[in-house]
Amino acid sequence: MSSDIPSPYPLPASSPNAPLHLAVALDGAGWHPAAWREPTARPRELLTARYWQDVVTEAERGLLDFVTIEDSLGPQSSHFTEPDGRTDQVRGRLDAVLIAARVAPLTRHIGLVPTVVATHTEPFHLSKAIATLDYVSTGRAGLRVQVSARRNEAAHFGRRAIPPFGIEELDTPAVRELVTGLFDEAADYVEVVRRLWDSWEDDAEIRDVATGRFIDRDKLHYIDFEGRHFSVKGPSITPRPPQGQPVVSALAHSDVPFRLVARSADIGYVTPHDGDQARAIVTGIRAAQEAAGREREPLHVFGDLVVLLDDDAGAARARLERLDGLAGTPYISDAKVFAGTPAGLADLLLEWRRAGLTGFRLRPAVIGHDLPAITRGLVPELRRRGAFRDAYEARTLRGLLGLARPANRYAATSATA
Amino acid sequence: MSKPRKQIHLAAHFPGVNNTTVWSDPQAGSHIEFGSFAHFARTAERAKFDFLFLAEGLRLREQGGRIYDLDVVGRPDTFTVLAALAAVTERIGLTGTINSTFNEPYEVARQFASLDHLSGGRSAWNVVTSWDAFTGENFRRDGFLPQEERYSRAREFLATAGELLDSWQGDEIVADRATGTFLRDARAGSFVHKGHHFDIHGQFNVPRSPQGRPVIFQAGDSEEGREFAAADADAIFSRYSTFEEGRAFYRDVKGRLPKYGRSPGQLLILPAATFVLGDTDAEAAELAREVRRQQVSGATAIKHLEFVWNRDLSAYDPDGPLPDIDPDPGEHTVARGRAQVRMYRDPLTTAREWRELAAAHKWSIRDLVIETGNRQSFVGSPATVAATIDDFVQGDAADGFILVPHVTPGGLDAFADTVVPLLQERGAFRADYDGTTLRDHLGLAHPDADAAAERAAS
């Protein structure tokens, strides 16, 4: 299979023969709170370009589809909704879009998917930032959209108040309403971002020396978005990016975010803890997709897993115990924590794939240890089983994911006008 | 003892959305693909320039209610392209124009702090204050500001961003594996700001970057703009590139520094400058005439007149005389999203002067625009241009220049290869970088050094 030829099937195939898609989620020294204390960690370099270059290059060596880069508009916290005041974990991070841009010219194939917070930022700025990431990476950009329900982060912007609440109140009507509102806003945000990407037709730049016109302005479009939270006129100041539409992704744990994934995303990250849960979640998302009228559009559902990998399963479990000991409490995550061998993880991924997942986003517990274990242990193991690529088969992230380059939503209107 | 030779500062403005960029030249490449930016930045770095400069506009320009189609349209996101350029260069400063009306301090401070980390201390911020409702239509909150509040918000924005950037001292991360102490102090990054435009508090989440704060540029020209620069900027991007105007501006702005307790070396004046080089002065002059005709087509000349007239002048012949009707006073409705519109503060007077000039010289509309518009700042052989630039700087008409070539991305190549060596021979421009940060190149103190000095003095 070559280049970016669209798959004839609307849904990304999840058959046992389909290639498995694999991404890694990058966050500081790794996802375990004590990761930075490991000998392989580089805790004093987490804010340097060199560190990010090394890590993303390692992921590319493993032929992974893409990396995601975590971000937030406030300090990291072990608490669900508030700052925790801790000094024993990594605190401080760089803007994820800028990290992605900084490594883009130094990599060639791997997709770059920074986290962006929709709640306090401007879709106009973000749209051109991701379009530009697509230009500087020649077609490898995506984004992971996230909402912020944190009171302290709202106070960093001073524009709106978010009431205090705890994880145990998630199912109360007030918190449900708050969360639903934030996700609806995020859906509007993605809609604006996508319209702005399309606001220039691909051939809008004409450089017509005879008439002196640089652009054909009939191929630039006002998006005129009017929503509950904002209105945006357009067009973008940045021409349509190489992929047309960079890849939009979101993490989702329940119905409300499933709807965002179903309405707005190309990839949803989900967190099943076993195969049956995986099957149920995939069914739920496919139903939401149909409800959103997107059943004919490809939508990947990736399983998220925190991973600790060693050649000996006992060693991986012992490492988790040792890290938990350092942290003072057992590590719990929204995602399943897998401690075992690359072969054991390969078994699990292939089993969950049968539940309908089309790929996985692995969160290395300790980047310095578990990322190379993925690229040099898991990847060859999957390849031996015929489940993973031998070489990058496409030049763009959409191409790697089997997603066609979409037609411009405004092109048709101007052609018929 | 003779005065030591003033050192020239040179920067490169990426040619993009402006009236000087000639896109029809066969050598003109893409102004959006990263390869163009990389080529341009590497040329500037090879020439040991202080920094690369990106302008910004947040709404596409319009004329008569339609998107303006005669100039280059489209540009990348400033922060993103600068971060990518940090990967393909090592020393050159990276200056981005970022508006203080359509952004929020927490986000912009994080972006600059991140860029400064990712570039090893090479970031700079040109704080612009374009405020209008037209641009505001692309933004969701507080669409725009009344004009008289733009600098009040800009000042408070800059001060607030500074508070955030200073909220980490630089020694908080200890990362002691043995004791499990990552941070020395849980309150690192704490801030409280209560003001007219911003009422925010919490914790800034980017630890201190190599430069502490980005270098600050200012580019407005009004009385308030000049005061803002005198109080808070490290450098001004000005529009006065002729010797006499340059000297007057230089004297004016540097004269405002003492009342803010600042010395002349703390605010650099860097005008925008265009150039045309030839093997001889005569050849350069001939080339410059050609470039001007490329820059100002008949259609462009009519549109340019509309900036002043605020009327549809499409019925006029660019090769004919100027309109004898007067400009339409009041709110500008014909051309939108243009800095030039604001340049002509008194359209009636401008129109009268232009008519007199055109009549006296028998100029057509197009001749008039070519003659009065953006004249090339430096035209001549490399030797002439080097000598002129050096004279301007030694004569205090500028501290250096931000060069705006008219072709993307190779427009700087000849300057780097021919003029820069001559400036180096004159002992007026560096042969190599001495330091690694933009502050080093500009001879500006590092803010943490300032703080240390203050602590020592108290």
Ligand SMILES: Cc1cc2nc3c(=O)[nH]c(=O)nc-3n(C[C@H](O)[C@H](O)[C@H](O)COP(=O)(O)O)c2cc1C
């Ligand atoms: C040389 C120069 C360059 C400028 N570049 C930009 C720019 O790239 N983007 C922008 O929005 N405004 C730009 N401006 C506009 C100014 O920042 C400012 O908003 C405008 O001049 C109005 O302020 P004033 O009344 O103080 O002049 C520029 C101004 C000058 C003089």
